[in-house]
Amino acid sequence: MKRAKIDALLASDMPLDQVCIKGWVRTKRDSKTFSFLEINDGSCLANIQVIANEDLENYDDVVKATTGSSLSIRGKMIESPGKGQKYEIQASHIKIYNVAPDNYPLQKKRHSDEFLRTIAHLRPRTNKFGAAFRIRSEIAWAIHQFYHEKGFRYLNTPLITGSDCEGAGEMFRVTALDPALVQKLGKMDFEQDFFGQEANLTVSGQLSAEMFALALGDVYTFGPTFRAENSNTSRHVAEFWMLEPEMAFCDLEDNMDHGEELVKYLVNHVRNNCEQDLNLFSKFVDKSLPGLLDTLVNTTFERVTYSKAIEILKASKKHFEYEVSYGLDLQSEHERFLAEEYFKKPVFLTDYPKTIKPFYMRMNDDNETVAAVDLLVPRIGELIGGSQREERLEVLEGRMDEMDLPKEDYWWYLESRRYGSVPHAGFGMGFERFIMLVTGITNIRDVIPFPRTPGSIEF
């Protein structure tokens, strides 16, 4: 008999004569002559209650199937006479795949997130993490759906790169050199390495994506990204996923319109497709979550320039640990103040001083600021970072000279400005940070299956 998923059975509008489910025991309550088994198969947050009667041929074994055990159950789905569930299954046959021994680490009680991180291979079997990873999957699909509907092309940019693009943070080196040889020579001889030059894991697919935007029009990348920064915070991991749309014939305003539409689309999608899982987070993780999601969907995001933000921060008279001054980058406390206390909603900050932004951002007419944009959201801080790109060859080369960047390494990037250059723009959105935003989960290690952080690569 074909296996049915529990989410489909619970959605049935009538009882069913014969069903077969396969899943794991979440909890078991024994009576004298029968047992209640709550079975979860991962298809949804809810369990289905199974009644196992003592007349089952293997009843003696069934009562030993404690929390964590895996079973296949055939029986009749009837309306439940008990309170708390619509249907239950009266088992006619129970096959036991595996009985989890009594040292199974997950108990039918609340565990701390810290403990569950030490058993990351088992934590998706809990309500909270099951819900988080179903939502993660759903958002990933919604991203593709959003871009497919808009006629964007999905682009897979290289994970191994040759240039230290952007100079953004520490990179992971990729090498096939024999450590013994390196020791013998006393140095890494990259000419003898696999690629004949230094290679690293990517920190961004942007430069590649620009080349394809200037060919296919609108593209996006969505994949893993690596940073070797020694960051120990609840918002950083060494390997994470990033969404990077890149659009030809697009300016900074269009870029912000796009980012706002994206965030609203994704939040709506989660609300419409993950209601049960989302409820768990509103109830047990962050009671203010529904209000925040309302704000994300129903309010127009604020748009202010960096200069204006500096004025607001100075006028606030609030005591900040770090100085607020034009020309300095905003600190976490400043970003949080703007998004959480002053505007109380997402805010795009634009037109940052060129001195604190990378070379590829488009120079504004004032020659002081660039067409950069960051989207700050409550609780998370920076969710999106992007810009209109500098499309004017002379200006771009001038900026690279100012910043002492080796133009020859970027020859292909510069050629895109030589041949048919057009205004274009894009941004990067941290996928895990978005999941944190919509679930209320406060540690990034809890929204990625097996987190990689400094000193930690178990699993």
Added chain:
RNA sequence: UCCCCAGUAGCUCAGUUGGCAGAGCGAGUGGCUGUUAACCACUAAGUCCGCGGUUCAAGUCCGUGCUGGGGAGCCA
């Protein structure tokens, strides 16, 4: 990398002035009940994070290392 906090039973934690190691939950056993984080009784369960020191005596005080958490920097 810096600052702060924590580490005691499988989990969550208490442990007084330095004086015999504790609770709840979980697990095991028995009982009871169409149960709902079931209930009742009993039982087992410890390198008090590691190393060193002070002391008649250290879970407790001191030093040091490791691990985890919170915050900061950097960023998505």
